[in-house]
Amino acid sequence: MIAKLLRLQPHQPLTSEAAKSAPLAIQGLSVAYHHKPVVWDLSFIAPAQGLVAVVGPNGAGKSTFIKAALGLIPKLSGEITVYGKSVASQRHLIGYVPQRGSVDWDFPASALDVVTMGLYGKIGWLRPVRKAHRAAALGYLEQVGMADFADRQIGQLSGGQQQRVFLARALAQDAALYFMDEPFVGVDAATERAIVNVLKDLKDQGKTVICVHHDLQSAPDYFDHALILNIRPVASGPMAEAFTAENLQHAYGGRLAPSELSGLIPLAGQ
Amino acid sequence: MDLPLADFLQIDLPALLVAVLAGLCCGLPGNFLVLRRQSLIGDAMSHVVLPGIVVGYLLSGTLDTLPMLLGALSAALISALLIEGIKRLGKIEAGAAMGVVFTSMFALGVLILEQTGASGVHLDVEHALYGNLESTLWLGLNDWKDLLSPTGLEQMPNSLQRLLGVSLLVILLTVAFFKELKISTFDPEMASSLGFSARLISIGLVVMTALSAVAAFDAVGSILVIAMFICPAATARMWTDNLSRQLWLSAVFATLSGITGYLAAAFAPLLLGADFALNAAGMIAVVASVFQCVSMIFAPDHGKLGRVLKQRQALKME
Numbered sequence: 001m002i003a004k005l006l007r008l009q010p011h012q013p014l015t016s017e018a019a020k021s022a023p024l025a026i027q028g029l030s031v032a033y034h035h036k037p038v039v040w041d042l043s044f045i046a047p048a049q050g051l052v053a054v055v056g057p058n059g060a061g062k063s064t065f066i067k068a069a070l071g072l073i074p075k076l077s078g079e080i081t082v083y084g085k086s087v088a089s090q091r092h093l094i095g096y097v098p099q100r101g102s103v104d105w106d107f108p109a110s111a112l113d114v115v116t117m118g119l120y121g122k123i124g125w126l127r128p129v130r131k132a133h134r135a136a137a138l139g140y141l142e143q144v145g146m147a148d149f150a151d152r153q154i155g156q157l158s159g160g161q162q163q164r165v166f167l168a169r170a171l172a173q174d175a176a177l178y179f180m181d182e183p184f185v186g187v188d189a190a191t192e193r194a195i196v197n198v199l200k201d202l203k204d205q206g207k208t209v210i211c212v213h214h215d216l217q218s219a220p221d222y223f224d225h226a227l228i229l230n231i232r233p234v235a236s237g238p239m240a241e242a243f244t245a246e247n248l249q250h251a252y253g254g255r256l257a258p259s260e261l262s263g264l265i266p267l268a269g270q
Numbered sequence: 271m272d273l274p275l276a277d278f279l280q281i282d283l284p285a286l287l288v289a290v291l292a293g294l295c296c297g298l299p300g301n302f303l304v305l306r307r308q309s310l311i312g313d314a315m316s317h318v319v320l321p322g323i324v325v326g327y328l329l330s331g332t333l334d335t336l337p338m339l340l341g342a343l344s345a346a347l348i349s350a351l352l353i354e355g356i357k358r359l360g361k362i363e364a365g366a367a368m369g370v371v372f373t374s375m376f377a378l379g380v381l382i383l384e385q386t387g388a389s390g391v392h393l394d395v396e397h398a399l400y401g402n403l404e405s406t407l408w409l410g411l412n413d414w415k416d417l418l419s420p421t422g423l424e425q426m427p428n429s430l431q432r433l434l435g436v437s438l439l440v441i442l443l444t445v446a447f448f449k450e451l452k453i454s455t456f457d458p459e460m461a462s463s464l465g466f467s468a469r470l471i472s473i474g475l476v477v478m479t480a481l482s483a484v485a486a487f488d489a490v491g492s493i494l495v496i497a498m499f500i501c502p503a504a505t506a507r508m509w510t511d512n513l514s515r516q517l518w519l520s521a522v523f524a525t526l527s528g529i530t531g532y533l534a535a536a537f538a539p540l541l542l543g544a545d546f547a548l549n550a551a552g553m554i555a556v557v558a559s560v561f562q563c564v565s566m567i568f569a570p571d572h573g574k575l576g577r578v579l580k581q582r583q584a585l586k587m588e
Contacts, residue, residue, distance in 0.1 A: 072459050091465050103457045107305060108513045117453050121464035126446055153511040173464075 020084035022046055023177040023208040024069065029078030031061070031068045038064045040232045042078070046177070046225075049206045051199055053213040053223035053243075057252050060230045062212040063099070066179045069210075070096060082177060092121055095175030097166045097183055105155040111165045112150040115140050118172025140168040143201075144194050160191030167198055178202060180211040184218075196222055216260060219243065279411035282536065284427055285403050289494075289532050289554055291433040292486035293524030295440045296498035299479045301513075301520050304503040305455050310365055311353075311476060312499025314372035315483035316492040318349040320398050321379030323488070328386055335428050339484060346480030349375055350473075401491025403532070403550040406430065429489040436485035443478060444517065451475065452513055494551040498524060501558035508562075508569035523561055531557035 019025035024046035031039040039061040046052055054062050067073045069080055071087045082090040095118075115137040116129055123129060141147045144164040149157060154165060163183055170178060183195050199222065202209055210227075213219050219226065219239075226243040228234040228251045235247040249256055296312065303309050319342040326341020327333065349371045356367040379398075406427050416422035444451070450471050454461035458468035479499070486495050506519035531554030536547050570576045 067459075070459075070463050072462060091463065094463065096460065096463050098457070098459055102459065104305075107456045108507065108511045108516050109452075109456060110511070113452075113513070114456070117457070117460065117464075120449060120453055120461075120466065123449070125450065125466070127449075129449060169460075 019045060019081065021048065022081075023048055023083060024210065025081045025084075026069065027079045029065070029068060029080065030076040031064050031073065032076050037076075037231060039068060039229075042229070042233045044227055044233065044236055046208050046210060048208060049203060050208055050225050051203055051223040052208070052210045052225040052227055053219045054210060054227045054229060055213055055216065055219060055243075055248075055251070056229035056234070057255070060251070062229055063181050065229065066181055066210065066212060070094065070179060093176045095170040095173035095178040097170045097178070097180040099181045100159065100162055100166065100185070105157075105162065107154065109154055110151050111141060111146060111154055111157065111161075111168075112137055114154055114165050115168045115172050118169040121173060137168075137172055140171045141165070143171060144168045144198060145190070158188065160187035163187050164191055164194055167195060171198065176207055178207065178209040178211075180209060182212050182214060184213065184215060199223075216248065216256075275414075276412045279414070279416070280408055281404075282532070283411070284406045284408040284430055285536075285550060286529060286532050288403060288406050288427075288430055288433055288489045289528035289550065290525050291430070291437045292490045292494065293498045293502065293528045293554075293558075294521055295433065295437040295482040296486050296495055297502035297520045297524035298440055298444050298517060299475060299482055300499040300503040301506070301517055302451050302455050302475055303479065303499060304507070308364065309500045310368045310372075311350075311479055312483065313496045314349060314353065314368045315346050315476075315480050316487055316495035316499075317372040318345045318375040318379075319484050319487045319492070321345050321375050321382060322484075324379050324382045324386075328382070335432060338488075339432070342484040342487070343480060345375065346484060347477070350476045350480065397491065398487075399491050399493055400549050401487070401489055401494060401551045402429070403490055404547070406489060432485045433489060436481055440478060440482055443474075447471070447474070448514065448517075490551045490554075494555050497555035497558050498527075501555075501562050502527065505558070505562045505565045508565040508572045511571070523558070527554050527558035527561060531555070 019027075022045045024044070026042060026044045029039060029042040029044075030037065038059075042065065054065065056062055064073065068075045068078075069087070071080075080087055082093060087094070112134060116133055118140070119129075119133050119137060123133065138147060138150055141150055144167050146161060146164050146168060149161060149165075154162060157165065167183065170180070184192060187195070199209055199211075203224075211223065213223065220243055224239055225237065226239055227236040228242060228247050230251040230253070234251040235242040235244075300309070300312060303311055322342035322345025323338045324341075325345070326338040329341070330337030352371045353364070353367045356362065356370060357364055360367065406429055408422075408425060408427055408430070410425040411417065411422055450461070450466050453464070454466055454468045454471040458472075461468045461471070483495055483499075486498070490498075502520040502524040503516070505523045506516045509519055510516050532550045534548070534557065535550040535553035539546055539548055565573065567574050568576070
C-alpha cells in the first residue's frame with residue numbers, strides 16, 4: 001500500500017540485467033554526516049538516454065546524493081555501479097558540473113583554462129596540455145556561446161557565464177553520464193537557454209544527465225524523468241508517473257503552496 | 271691575485287646563491303599554498319624544523335647534514351599529520367590547527383635546545399630566526415674558473431649543495447605536475463572525479479613544502495623562509511591572471527629579492543659611512559615585502575591605483 005502510494009522502485013539486486021546496463025544503478029545508498037542521516041536507503045536506476053531531475057526540499061540530500069554517487073564523500077552503506085562497474089573504474093565515463101560556489105573564482109585562470117581542465121582526464125598524469133587540447137576546449141566554449149570570453153579571467157565573468165564555463169568543461173569530459181548540481185540557480189535567460197540546449201544535445205547523443213533542480217515549475221519542461229527525495233526516496237520514474245502533486249506534497253511535507261502545485265495538477269490527474 | 275674578486279667569490283657569491291635558491295625552492299610551492307589559502311603551512315613547516323634539527327643533532331651527536339636533515343624532515347611530516355589530526359578530531363579550521371602545532375613544536379625545540387646544552391654548538395635560537403647567510407663561505411674560490419673546477423666544487427658549502435639539490439627537485443616536480451597541481455588547487459572535487467586524487471596531490475605538496483623549508487631553514491632562518499613562501503607568490507599574483515606566468519614571475523621576484531636584499535644588507539651601510547652590515551636574511555625579507563607593497567598599489571589590473579583609475583574612466587564614459 002505504502003509502496004504503491006510512494007511509487008518506490010522495487011528493490012532489485014544490482015546483478016540484474018537492468019542494473020548492469022544502466023548508466024547508474026544505486027542499491028540501498030545511505031549517507032550520514034556525524035549522526036544525522038542525509039540520504040537514507042536510496043535505490044535508483046537511471047534510464048539510458050534521459051534527463052533526470054532530482055528534486056526535493058532544502059536539506060533533502062540532493063547534492064549529497066550526487067557527491068556520494070560520484071564517490072566524493074564516503075557512504076555509510078549501499079552499492080553504486082556505473083554501466084555495471086564500480087564508479088572508480090568508470091570515471092572516464094562520468095562528467096560533473098558542481099555548484100558554482102564550490103570554487104574560488106579569483107583563481108588565476110581564464111575561461112579556456114577551466115574548460116581545458118575537462119580534458120585532463122583524457123590527457124592523463126604528467127602529460128602536458130597541448131595546442132590541440134586548447135583548440136578542442138575552445139570548441140566546447142563555442143557550444144555554450146562563450147567563445148568570445150575564452151581569454152577572460154573567470155572572476156570577470158557574470159554568474160551565468162561562469163555556469164556556462166562549467167557546462168563547457170563538463171562537455172569537454174565527453175562523458176556518457178553527467179551529474180549537475182543546480183546549474184540553473186541564479187543564471188540569466190541566455191544561460192538558461194544555453195543549458196537547456198546542451199541538455200537536449202546530450203540527450204540526443206544518447207547520454208544520461210542527472211541534475212539537481214530546485215524549480216518545480218520548469219522541471220517537467222526541461223526533464224523527462226524525476227527522482228523525488230526527502231532524505232528517503234519518495235518517487236522516481238518518468239515525469240508523468242513520478243512528478244505528481246501527491247508525491248511532491250509528500251516530499252515537501254505539505255509545505256507547498258497550492259500555487260506552486262497549480263501547474264502540476266494536470267499531471268497529477270493522469 | 272685579485273683580492274676583492276676572491277673575497278666576492280668566497281663570501282658574497284655563496285651567500286647570493288643561497289639566498290636566490292632558498293627564494294626559488296620556497297617561492298615556487300608558495301604559489302600553490304597561497305592560492306589554496308594555506309600559506310600558514312609554510313610558516314608551520316619552517317618552525318617545526320627546529321625541534322627536528324635539534325633531535326637529529328642529539329641522536330647523532332654530529333652536525334652532519336644527513337641526520338639533521340632527516341630529523342627536520344620527519345618533524346615536518348609529523349606535524350603535517352598532527353595538523354590533519356587536530357583539524358579532524360578537534361573540528362577546528364586549518365589555520366588554528368597549524369597555529370597550535372607549529373608554536374608548540376617550535377617551543378619544544380627551544381626547550382630541548384636550552385636543556386641539553388646543544389645551544390653551545392652552532393645551534394641557537396637567533397640562528398633559527400635569522401639563519402646563517404653571512405657565514406656561508408665557499409673557500410677555495412679565487413677566480414671564476416674555480417667555480418667549475420673539481421677542487422672548487424668539492425668545497426661548495428653544505429647548505430648550498432642541499433639547496434641546489436632541493437631547488438632542482440622542486441623545479442622539476444612543479445613543471446612535471448603543473449597540470450595536476452593546477453586542477454587540484456582550483457577544484458579538488460573535479461580533480462578527484464577525474465582520477466587525480468586531490469588528497470594525494472595535497473600530501474605531495476606538503477612534503478615538497480617541508481623539503482624546501484628544511485633545506486632553506488638552516489641557511490636563511492625561519493623569517494626568510496616564511497617570507498619566501500608567501501611574498502613572491504602574492505606579488506606575482508598582482509601582475510598576472512595566468513598561473514604559469516605567475517610561477518615564472520614569482521621566481522623572478524624571489525631572485526630579485528635575494529640579490530637586492532643581500533647587496534643592500536652588505537653594502538648599503540658601508541656606503542652610508544657605517545662600519546657594520548645589516549642582517550642579510552632580514553633585509554631580503556624586507557625587500558620582498560616592499561615588492562609586494564609596491565605591486566599592491568601600482569600593478570595595472572590588481573593594484574589599487576590601477577583599479578581606482580579604471581573606475582574613474584568608467585564613470586567618465588557614462
